[in-house]
Amino acid sequence: MSKRVLVIGGGPAGHEAASHAARYGAEVTVVERDVLGGSAHLRDCVPSKSMIATGGAMSFARRVAGMGLAEVEPEIDSAMLRDRIATIEKRLESAISRLLASQGVRVLDGTGVLTGPHSAVATLADGTSVELEADYIVLSTGSRPRVPDWAHLDGDRILSTRDAYPPKTFPSHLVVVGSGVTGVEFVHMFSSLGADVTLIVSRQQVLPDKDPEAAAVLEADFMRRGVQLFKGARATAIERSGDEVTVICSDGRVAKGSHALLAIGSVPNSDNLGLETAGVQLNEWGYVDVDHNLVSSVPHIYAAGDISGRLPLSSVASIQGRKIAEHLMGLHAGRDHRHIDYDKAASAIFTEPEIADVGLAEAEAFADGRKIRVTKVPFSSNAKALINDDPRGFVKIISDPHTGVVLGGSIVGRHAAELISVVALAVNSHLKVQDIQDCLFVYPTLSESLIEAAE
Ligand SMILES: Cc1cc2nc3c(=O)[nH]c(=O)nc-3n(C[C@H](O)[C@H](O)[C@H](O)COP(=O)(O)OP(=O)(O)OC[C@H]3O[C@@H](n4cnc5c(N)ncnc54)[C@H](O)[C@@H]3O)c2cc1C
Numbered sequence: 001m002s003k004r005v006l007v008i009g010g011g012p013a014g015h016e017a018a019s020h021a022a023r024y025g026a027e028v029t030v031v032e033r034d035v036l037g038g039s040a041h042l043r044d045c046v047p048s049k050s051m052i053a054t055g056g057a058m059s060f061a062r063r064v065a066g067m068g069l070a071e072v073e074p075e076i077d078s079a080m081l082r083d084r085i086a087t088i089e090k091r092l093e094s095a096i097s098r099l100l101a102s103q104g105v106r107v108l109d110g111t112g113v114l115t116g117p118h119s120a121v122a123t124l125a126d127g128t129s130v131e132l133e134a135d136y137i138v139l140s141t142g143s144r145p146r147v148p149d150w151a152h153l154d155g156d157r158i159l160s161t162r163d164a165y166p167p168k169t170f171p172s173h174l175v176v177v178g179s180g181v182t183g184v185e186f187v188h189m190f191s192s193l194g195a196d197v198t199l200i201v202s203r204q205q206v207l208p209d210k211d212p213e214a215a216a217v218l219e220a221d222f223m224r225r226g227v228q229l230f231k232g233a234r235a236t237a238i239e240r241s242g243d244e245v246t247v248i249c250s251d252g253r254v255a256k257g258s259h260a261l262l263a264i265g266s267v268p269n270s271d272n273l274g275l276e277t278a279g280v281q282l283n284e285w286g287y288v289d290v291d292h293n294l295v296s297s298v299p300h301i302y303a304a305g306d307i308s309g310r311l312p313l314s315s316v317a318s319i320q321g322r323k324i325a326e327h328l329m330g331l332h333a334g335r336d337h338r339h340i341d342y343d344k345a346a347s348a349i350f351t352e353p354e355i356a357d358v359g360l361a362e363a364e365a366f367a368d369g370r371k372i373r374v375t376k377v378p379f380s381s382n383a384k385a386l387i388n389d390d391p392r393g394f395v396k397i398i399s400d401p402h403t404g405v406v407l408g409g410s411i412v413g414r415h416a417a418e419l420i421s422v423v424a425l426a427v428n429s430h431l432k433v434q435d436i437q438d439c440l441f442v443y444p445t446l447s448e449s450l451i452e453a454a455e
Pocket of ligand 1: 008009010011012013014031032033034035037038039040041043044045046048049110111112113140141142143161182269273304305306307311312313314315316317
């Protein structure tokens with residue numbers, strides 16, 4: 001008899017787990033309350049990157065003089081922008097839906113709650129409910145924006161990231177609270193689209209966890225665009241009066257704007273899931289406690305994606321889903337199986353210039369007293385960067401000085417999020433700088449700077 005697998009939540013973690021388990025022969029049911037593709041497609045990655053792409057088109061239009069063209073001033077059409085984002089999400093959703101249907105996965109449009117270690121109930125959109133039994137359960141319900149008790153979101157002018165694609169009224173001046181990855185992406189997005197922006201930065205540097213050289217390039221770009229930075233400031237209240245919002249900081253500074261947006265992290269969707277009835281334990285932050293195979297405190301219940309409390313990235317959620325399918329189908333015992341190495345996950349910040357990194361960071365190596373070789377090449381001498389009229393940024397490769405094995409890298413510049421894949425492949429496959437040097441890349445491309453940095 002096939003193994004019965006129940007997946008609650010159909011985001012990247014859930015639909016990958018479902019699809020792979022079905023491919024390996026399981027009988028799979030997915031319960032999803034919104035859309036297949038999850039918040040990643042509906043509310044987070046896809047809409048934010050779609051808005052950033054539109055902002056990119058606007059800033060490019062403003063910069064065409066550098067390409068030998070007359071300047072134009074495009075205008076935002078919020079309705080068209082909303083349609084564009086909805087169309088992208090629908091296309092992605094229907095691709096997942098077709099794939100799961102072709103694999104015989106049963107998809108229930110409803111909310112799933114565990115009723116015991118092997119059972120759950122799905123309350124469907126029409127109010128009816130379905131009792132479900134399973135041999136294995138995958139919890140992949142994701143996370144939602146964190147809202148502190150001092151912030152009263154109104155979905156109109158005091159916004160979470162999920163109210164911003166685009167907001168009901170377009171901000172003339174946006175105050176962004178939070179200068180991590182999400183915060184700086186929203187600064188970039190709205191300033192490219194023409195809004196004035198103030199950023200509340202709790203430390204002395206934006207992106208406090210990233211390479212300071214990369215953060216400095218981004219800060220320089222923000223200054224060039226006229227973004228106001230409130231450094232060392234901690235927001236403690238947001239007030240609205242008519243069409244004006246005021247963000248008040250603990251040191252008395254105030255930032256006024258037409259809108260405020262909070263980007264201060266997320267909390268897991270682990271409440272109201274019936275986890276206690278199944279004996280699933282949470283850690284102190286509310287994430288499901290999992291081991292390296294993503295198994296919870298109950299051996300047949302797994303957690304993947306943001307709810308697992310590991311690296312909150314869509315790419316990580318997907319691979320976790322696949323690894324769970326392999327594990328529950330008993331395929332992990334094979335010699336080719338590898339555990340996920342979160343330290344080798346590539347990540348990117350979709351600002352302008354983009355910032356991407358993978359593996360060991362320079363600061364981390366110095367803090368550990370580890371000997372490394374760092375080579376850095378600016379894009380200013382790269383032919384394609386000059387042809388693109390965008391020579392900002394650099395490629396940095398970190399390698400072992402004795403063996404030449406590539407340990408990490410960071411790239412700042414146009415298409416950095418794509419270019420980092422080469423370094424990620426090197427880091428994950430233990431390639432040496434020599435392997436990159438000996439590659440024959442296309443000329444003229446930005447990738448050539450990788451070869452130069454590997455020399
Ligand atoms: C603004 C923003 C931008 C981001 N951009 C990127 C990016 O560019 N690249 C990247 O890699 N990551 C990005 N991320 C992170 C990424 O969105 C998450 O890591 C990813 O969505 C996690 O996938 P998941 O499957 O765990 O959860 P989700 O995508 O959140 O999916 C979970 C699903 O579970 C469903 N669900 C929840 N509870 C129930 C229930 N009880 N019953 C049924 N269904 C339920 C939800 O409706 C949802 O569809 C971004 C995050 C944010 C906030």
